[in-house]
Amino acid sequence: MRGAFPLVLAGLLAGCGPAVTAPSLELRPAEAEAVPLPVAAGEPDGTAPEGLAPLLAGHVRAAEAGDRRFAALAADTARLVDEARAAPAGSEPWTAAQVALSALDVARRPVAAEADALDAVRHDPANAAPAARQLVEAAAGRVEALAGAEADTFARLSARLPAPPAAG
Secondary structure, eight states: OTTTHHHHHHHHHHTTSOOOOOOOOSOOHHHHSOOOOOOOOOOOOSOOOTTHHHHHHHHHHHHHHHHHHHHHHHHHHHHHHHHHHTSOTTSHHHHHHHHHHHHHHHHTHHHHHHHHHHHHHHTOGGGOSHHHHHHHHHHHHHHHHHHHHHHHHHHHHHHHSOOOOOOO
């Protein structure tokens, strides 16, 4: 009982302060009015923008040209990797193959750059119409297929090369 007295006394004294003149927490008239929500925009109608097809074709052509350069370099790299497989890791043929693999990795950049450019075109609101999206997706699919094939070739050639010598 003795422990409850201070709590009861604090509760009684809490209501004995001066009146507060703070604003009411009730809704003001402007807040009570319903706010109309914006109407959701529907699917854009129409065709692709006029310059979209030539733009996409240019990106695909540039990616195909980069892929041709990659393929030529991949053939040379494959020959060097095959020569290095018979040699010990760290030898001259092994080092030449490593340098060729590095150059092959750099040769992947043009196709990757075109894939990035097409990704930017894909996200441009001006290309939201279904016809535009279809064109963009077709071009992006072609370039992404080239990039995927290049990545597979690079991984396959890298895996055929013996592991580097241990540091120590």
